[in-house]
Amino acid sequence: MEELLRRHTPRLHAVCRRVIGGSRDADDALQETLVKIVRSLDRFDGRSSFTTWTHRIATNTALDELRRRRRRPPLHLVDDERDGPVPEPADPLADRVIGSVADRLAIDEALATLPEDFRLAVVLRDVGDLDYAEIAEVLDVPVGTVKSRIARGRAQLVEILGNRSAPDRRPTLDP
Amino acid sequence: MNTDRSHDASAYLDGASTPAERAAVEADPVTLGEVERFRALRDELRRTDEPVDTADAAVAGVQERAIVAALAAFDDLHPRRAAAAEQMPEQTPEPTVERRAGSVVPIPSRRGLPSWLGAAAAVVLVLAAGALLVSRGSGQDQDEASTEPATLAVTDDAGADGAESRSAEAATATEEAAPMVAAEDAPESADPGEDATSGGATAEGDIAPGTEAPAAIEAPETAAAAVELVGSTALAAYAEETVTAWRTAGTWPPPPDDRCVDAATAPTDAIALGEVAYAVSEAEALRPALLLTDGSTSEVRALDPSDCRVLDEAELDLAAP
Numbered sequence: 001m002e003e004l005l006r007r008h009t010p011r012l013h014a015v016c017r018r019v020i021g022g023s024r025d026a027d028d029a030l031q032e033t034l035v036k037i038v039r040s041l042d043r044f045d046g047r048s049s050f051t052t053w054t055h056r057i058a059t060n061t062a063l064d065e066l067r068r069r070r071r072r073p074p075l076h077l078v079d080d081e082r083d084g085p086v087p088e089p090a091d092p093l094a095d096r097v098i099g100s101v102a103d104r105l106a107i108d109e110a111l112a113t114l115p116e117d118f119r120l121a122v123v124l125r126d127v128g129d130l131d132y133a134e135i136a137e138v139l140d141v142p143v144g145t146v147k148s149r150i151a152r153g154r155a156q157l158v159e160i161l162g163n164r165s166a167p168d169r170r171p172t173l174d175p
Numbered sequence: 176m177n178t179d180r181s182h183d184a185s186a187y188l189d190g191a192s193t194p195a196e197r198a199a200v201e202a203d204p205v206t207l208g209e210v211e212r213f214r215a216l217r218d219e220l221r222r223t224d225e226p227v228d229t230a231d232a233a234v235a236g237v238q239e240r241a242i243v244a245a246l247a248a249f250d251d252l253h254p255r256r257a258a259a260a261e262q263m264p265e266q267t268p269e270p271t272v273e274r275r276a277g278s279v280v281p282i283p284s285r286r287g288l289p290s291w292l293g294a295a296a297a298v299v300l301v302l303a304a305g306a307l308l309v310s311r312g313s314g315q316d317q318d319e320a321s322t323e324p325a326t327l328a329v330t331d332d333a334g335a336d337g338a339e340s341r342s343a344e345a346a347t348a349t350e351e352a353a354p355m356v357a358a359e360d361a362p363e364s365a366d367p368g369e370d371a372t373s374g375g376a377t378a379e380g381d382i383a384p385g386t387e388a389p390a391a392i393e394a395p396e397t398a399a400a401a402v403e404l405v406g407s408t409a410l411a412a413y414a415e416e417t418v419t420a421w422r423t424a425g426t427w428p429p430p431p432d433d434r435c436v437d438a439a440t441a442p443t444d445a446i447a448l449g450e451v452a453y454a455v456s457e458a459e460a461l462r463p464a465l466l467l468t469d470g471s472t473s474e475v476r477a478l479d480p481s482d483c484r485v486l487d488e489a490e491l492d493l494a495a496p
Contacts, residue, residue: 001249001423002242009238018220027237034245039252042424046449049402050416107220125189126217132191133403151185152178154213161216 001041005034008051011128012058018123019062020069021108029065033058048137055128056138059120110160118153125150184209188217190457402451403461404477410453411489414468414475417448418493435465435483445469453477455487462486 009030016029036057044053111119117139124135135150136143180203186192187200187210200206404410421427432447445467453464464477464486476488 002246004419004423005242005245009242013234013238013241027241030237031241031244034241035248038245038249041249041420042426044420044424046417046421046429047402049413050420052402122220126220131403132189147186147191148182150189151182154185154216155178155181158212158216161219162212 001038005037008054009034012054014127015055015058015123016062016065018108018111018127019059019120020066021112023069025065025069026062029058029062032065033061036061049134052130052134052137055124055130055134059124059138063116063120106161110157113160114153114156118149118156121146121149122153122157126154180206180209184213188213403453404451404464405454405457405461407455407487407489410466410475410477410487411491413451414448414466414472414489415491415493418468418472418491432465434480435467435478446472448475450480451477453486 012033013026013030016033017026020026020029033054037054040057044050048056111123114122120139121135124130124138125132128135130138132143132146132150135146139146141149183192183196183200184206187197187206192200200210402413404413418427421429428446429448434447435445446469448466448468450463450465452461454461463480465480466475466477468475468491472491472493474488474490477486478484479486
């Protein structure tokens with residue numbers, strides 16, 4: 001069981017973070033996802049792949065967490081120290097740290113502006129690495145819809161990130 | 176933003192284009208540029224989730240805590256298994272484990288089992304379904320009520336009892352699992368917004384009780400072809416994950432399925448892992464395939480269920496149960 005969880009946890013965490021945004025809510029969603037998986041494991045019937053099944057649980061849990069968060073009044077502008085103050089550049093790794101945090105914030109912000117349908121499809125494809133059929137199963141929509149949502153979501157993300165990024169920061173996304 | 180161009184570029188990046196579409200993309204520099212922008216976006220999405228610094232030690236800590244919490248929940252659900260695991264070090268294999276390993280009965284032998292066993296399994300199924308309906312009617316906590324029979328089935332069943340175990344498992348599916356099944360079977364909606372929100376809402380367990388039981392007990396054939404696999408690597412990965420999940424849940428081996436075991440190409444101790452849609456390569460069309468593994472789960476074979484012809488096979492890398 002532990003091996004099974006360890007194998008899938010990083011990707012499920014990434015999906016939760018990308019659906020919800022980098023925050024403690026995503027961490028909570030991950031924990032809830034794993035608990036749901038072990039509690040319902042004896043009902044996994046092999047009709048979908050195990051990966052698809054776990055992603056479905058993660059996606060639904062993350063969405064539920066996101067909806068709960070939207071109902072809560074915001075307490076702070078920054079809700080997680082990981083995404084908050086950036087440490088002073090005191091070592092060679094610092095620039096990379098700052099760049100990474102900035103990239104994460106930019107992508108989280110861009111993803112947050114996408115319609116939920118598009119965000120889920122893009123996250124499951126590009127972060128979860130599921131194929132179209134698996135995403136269709138997770139989201140319970142036809143494959144054609146998945147294909148369309150991914151394309152439109154990517155196009156919007158490229159546009160948003162391209163407009164926001166400085167020329168030297170993310171040149172590959174600029175047209 | 177050109178929508179058609181975005182669609183073509185996106186499908187191209189994901190390898191979901193037809194040969195004609197691929198050729199069209201490669202002939203159009205503007206669309207190729209769009210492909211590269213999408214590729215950069217994908218790389219960016221993946222890269223920013225990789226641990227890069229000490230701040231990401233917190234990510235590892237979060238994941239570790241989540242795993243620990245999940246394992247604690249697992250032990251709560253399976254106290255007998257947890258107790259057995261504590262006794263495992265420096266001992267010969269635990270009796271329960273031995274009994275389960277010994278329960279992998281060659282399919283020809285299963286066919287020789289007395290006919291009353293099938294009738295007994297049917298009776299158990301009917302009783303379990305009846306008990307489920309009664310318990311739903313009385314408003315009991317389904318989650319608590321359902322996990323206990325599943326645990327008993329795991330530790331007490333042997334060999335041909337697999338059918339009983341799986342039947343009880345299906346009949347005692349809880350609110351948490353049933354919505355997932357129900358969601359799979361829901362009709363496709365034309366409204367994208369409705370599609371996504373319905374997926375999330377069903378995970379809350381808000382499905383009316385009357386809708387759960389039929390979905391959970393539904394015959395597996397209806398959705399068997401939902402899994403699409405291409406190539407022997409995917410075949411092996413799917414088989415390994417399925418076997419591991421079933422073993423972990425204590426529902427291994429699955430119910431007997433003696434299709435194709437008469438074929439000379441199937442192992443005599445074959446165990447069916449279910450049906451999928453399979454293609455040997457991207458160039459071939461998906462077709463129904465019955466997956467069989469041998470008793471020692473060292474390999475998996477994909478067979479055409481109509482004529483038991485071997486379509487493909489792959490070696491498995493599974494630890495002993």
